[in-house]
Amino acid sequence: xxxxxxxxxxxxxxxxxxxxxxxQFWKGLRSSYRVNPITGSRLxxxxxxxxxxxxxxxxxxxxxxxxxxxxLIMAFQGGAELRQFGALQFVxxxxxxxxxxxxxxxxxxxxxxxxSGSSFSAEIGTMVxxxxxxxxxxxxxxxxxxxxxxxxVAMMVMMPCLTIAAVTSGILAGxxxxxxTLDMSLGVYLRATLEVxxxxxxxxxxxxxxxxxxxxxxxxxxEGFQVAGxxxxxxxxxxxxxxxxxxxxVLADLMATAFFYLFWQ
Amino acid sequence: xxxxxxxPALRNHLRDGQPPLISVQDLFVQFGDRQVLQGVNLxxxxxxxxxxxxxxxxxxxxxxxxxxxxxxxxxxxxYIKGVDVTTCPAEELSxxxxxxxxxFQSAAMFNSMTVGDNVALPLREHxxxxxxxxxxxxxxxxxxxxxxxxxDLLPSQLSGGMRKRASVARALAMDPExxxxxxxxxGLDPIIxxxxxxxxxxxQEAFKMTIVIVTHEMHSAFLIADRMCMLHRGKIxxxxxxxxxxxSTNERVRQxxxxxxxxxxxxxxxxxxGF
Ligand SMILES: Nc1ncnc2c1ncn2[C@@H]1O[C@H](COP(=O)(O)OP(=O)(O)O)[C@@H](O)[C@H]1O
Ligand SMILES: [Mg+2]
Numbered sequence: 001x002x003x004x005x006x007x008x009x010x011x012x013x014x015x016x017x018x019x020x021x022x023x024q025f026w027k028g029l030r031s032s033y034r035v036n037p038i039t040g041s042r043l044x045x046x047x048x049x050x051x052x053x054x055x056x057x058x059x060x061x062x063x064x065x066x067x068x069x070x071x072l073i074m075a076f077q078g079g080a081e082l083r084q085f086g087a088l089q090f091v092x093x094x095x096x097x098x099x100x101x102x103x104x105x106x107x108x109x110x111x112x113x114x115x116s117g118s119s120f121s122a123e124i125g126t127m128v129x130x131x132x133x134x135x136x137x138x139x140x141x142x143x144x145x146x147x148x149x150x151x152x153v154a155m156m157v158m159m160p161c162l163t164i165a166a167v168t169s170g171i172l173a174g175x176x177x178x179x180x181t182l183d184m185s186l187g188v189y190l191r192a193t194l195e196v197x198x199x200x201x202x203x204x205x206x207x208x209x210x211x212x213x214x215x216x217x218x219x220x221x222x223e224g225f226q227v228a229g230x231x232x233x234x235x236x237x238x239x240x241x242x243x244x245x246x247x248x249x250v251l252a253d254l255m256a257t258a259f260f261y262l263f264w265q
Numbered sequence: 266x267x268x269x270x271x272x273p274a275l276r277n278h279l280r281d282g283q284p285p286l287i288s289v290q291d292l293f294v295q296f297g298d299r300q301v302l303q304g305v306n307l308x309x310x311x312x313x314x315x316x317x318x319x320x321x322x323x324x325x326x327x328x329x330x331x332x333x334x335x336x337x338x339x340x341x342x343x344y345i346k347g348v349d350v351t352t353c354p355a356e357e358l359s360x361x362x363x364x365x366x367x368x369f370q371s372a373a374m375f376n377s378m379t380v381g382d383n384v385a386l387p388l389r390e391h392x393x394x395x396x397x398x399x400x401x402x403x404x405x406x407x408x409x410x411x412x413x414x415x416x417d418l419l420p421s422q423l424s425g426g427m428r429k430r431a432s433v434a435r436a437l438a439m440d441p442e443x444x445x446x447x448x449x450x451x452g453l454d455p456i457i458x459x460x461x462x463x464x465x466x467x468x469q470e471a472f473k474m475t476i477v478i479v480t481h482e483m484h485s486a487f488l489i490a491d492r493m494c495m496l497h498r499g500k501i502x503x504x505x506x507x508x509x510x511x512x513s514t515n516e517r518v519r520q521x522x523x524x525x526x527x528x529x530x531x532x533x534x535x536x537x538x539g540f
Contacts, residue, residue: 041390043389043390126376127375130371130373130376131369131370131371131373132373132374132375132376134330134335134369134373135367135369135373135374135375137335137362138333138335138362138365138367138369139362139363139386139387139390139439140358140359140360140362140363140390140391141386141387141390
């Protein structure tokens, strides 16, 4: 009895959570047009540019570093297996395809969650606790438009950029591997990689970047807006934002990958 | 205002032929199992200063939050300038909020912006004024509350009293018709608190605004109020002028005015020491 009750309650809570995210997503979309620099508000545009610098350019070095390391790891691990079949040159396919389709977007998302997802929820959560969000509302300023929309638009621009940087550095790291093991020049390696990749790989990479960015901004902000119970609640919300974002990003990755496997091969 | 333009719900609430600027009607608010407001009725008329008294935890902030439509009540209505803010669409609420200025209990300054940007924010958001004009108006508003030369400081660099004043300057930025204070002198020493009282009296004289103040400071209440009311156990138990409240025979009101502690068998929170 209590088991079913608790399963029921937690199911309802999950549905309510997703519903709340959905409502926030819709409101975020509707207020994001206010960000455009021509007919929108120049204040929002300025905030958006600031966010682009913080969450985009700020993340660039660590995204490149982590993706480069991941590319190299892939090359070593794959190379060890492929060498046994005398097919070491297929490392090029392995690194190119897996970085583009999968690891580039995913590694970028993980870094951005750690840097920005947690800080979104901490920033907004603190503003909830100090009544700043209520002050905004009392001044007839929509907190979603004021706080979320600039982050969302900035993320929609910067996630694809970061993902491209991640994919590029992963592939370049793979080139480092082939240079030393296959004596292959970087030019030849890159040309071979481009031959392996098809448009679908690049499109799926960009779609993932957009979807992951949407999840990161909305989960981070949603956790922040839901903060209750003072500074302790702020810390808890930052943790929850990271854990839930990672979970949802991996889930979305799985669904997107399955979709591309089934319907666009 | 002609009779037909008056909202039907306000027709029985006229004073000198004028409807109340703010009318709270049968407001019920519940948090979980806890009934915080249990049928609050209160009319506040244009140009008057209404002080809402009540012990800590009696629901004063909750009442203000419902007046500002920051929360939704379980039932009941709040009419501001004839608009029911508990049900009106977002655009109408937005218009109503622009004529209300609020100073929160915690001041609620935006900690990531300078004091000047805090005060300028409503102007930048809601007007198309040029930046030099906005800067000038910001300086004026800060001067009105007795703060000058603090534009470039962060709120965290101000003292508690100065932060309170700055939040009043921000509330004044859009020249509101209604100014709402939640415990303006809470957490301030008596001298600074007296300064805030003086500021409120100055604002009354200078702008003839409608002012709503929540407090449990009897001294400042009697200094600034035109009328006052007392909130107890979720209801308004007394409302009237200072003299009317002072001659009230209600035991709770008498106890509050005379700062007497609760009787030992009373299960309600202690008003005087309860904060
Ligand atoms: N968001 C909330 N959730 C749960 N309980 C609340 C909430 N806000 C206020 N309360 C409760 O309502 C009561 C009245 O609170 P409040 O209006 O802040 O009192 P006051 O401002 O008069 O001190 C308190 O007991 C408080 O615990
Ligand atoms: Mg309060």
